[in-house]
Amino acid sequence: MPSPAFPELPPGGVAPLMLDGPAGPIQAVVDTPEPGVAAREVVAIVCHPLSTEGGSLTNKVVTMAARALRELGATTVRFNFRSVGKSAGDFDNGIGESEDLRAVVDWVRREKPGHALWLGGFSFGSFVSLRMAAALQPDLLFSIAPPAGRAWDFDNMGLYTGPWFVIQGDADEIVAAQDVHDWLDGLDRLRAPATRIRMPGASHFFHGRLMDLRQAVKDGVRAELPNAGLDPAA
Numbered sequence: 153m154p155s156p157a158f159p160e161l162p163p164g165g166v167a168p169l170m171l172d173g174p175a176g177p178i179q180a181v182v183d184t185p186e187p188g189v190a191a192r193e194v195v196a197i198v199c200h201p202l203s204t205e206g207g208s209l210t211n212k213v214v215t216m217a218a219r220a221l222r223e224l225g226a227t228t229v230r231f232n233f234r235s236v237g238k239s240a241g242d243f244d245n246g247i248g249e250s251e252d253l254r255a256v257v258d259w260v261r262r263e264k265p266g267h268a269l270w271l272g273g274f275s276f277g278s279f280v281s282l283r284m285a286a287a288l289q290p291d292l293l294f295s296i297a298p299p300a301g302r303a304w305d306f307d308n309m310g311l312y313t314g315p316w317f318v319i320q321g322d323a324d325e326i327v328a329a330q331d332v333h334d335w336l337d338g339l340d341r342l343r344a345p346a347t348r349i350r351m352p353g354a355s356h357f358f359h360g361r362l363m364d365l366r367q368a369v370k371d372g373v374r375a376e377l378p379n380a381g382l383d384p385a386a
Contacts, residue, residue: 195267349372
């Protein structure tokens with residue numbers, strides 16, 4: 153079945169929906185800006201962590217990042233990669249998941265052609281969004297704890313040259329923070345350096361630091377907010 157129209161919702165509205173994807177239906181949720189916040193012409197897609205380890209659109213880091221964006225006036229889209237929740241298909245180590253992301257981006261751009269598209273993710277979700285960034289060319293890219301130095305191929309991605317920020321906890325027990333910074337050092341020689349937001353003492357899942365993560369996301373995106381005349385939230 154074809155994907156539905158982008159839902160028209162009041163402030164603070166939530167719309168679960170099923171999108172047409174390459175492996176079958178993709179489960180997604182659209183959330184509108186928080187009540188009392190001026191809406192901006194931005195749709196931000198946030199990708200979840202590793203599917204085989206319980207990652208989903210309800211992950212607390214994903215939901216907190218999305219909340220931070222909505223508090224600045226963006227509309228957010230979270231979705232489940234293939235094999236997760238009600239999304240069809242089998243886990244594909246980031247390859248098929250990249251095509252799931254492409255389908256969601258194509259839907260957003262078709263439904264909201266006048267809006268900026270921001271793209272990012274947490275852990276495995278940041279790998280998938282990074283893997284697709286050069287092809288999809290979002291207006292802003294953000295990566296939370298990208299798993300550089302682990303099983304994923306970070307060396308053969310296309311080079312995205314747009315605005316990009318990376319949030320990394322210094323006490324990450326899953327992704328070595330130094331591996332992330334070494335990888336970024338290499339990219340800094342090829343493109344304008346990504347903005348790095350270091351979080352001292354923060355673990356991979358930001359236990360006890362979610363409110364700090366919320367502020368870090370806001371700090372990272374603020375310079376790229378459209379409709380500059382609007383008064384951004386704190």
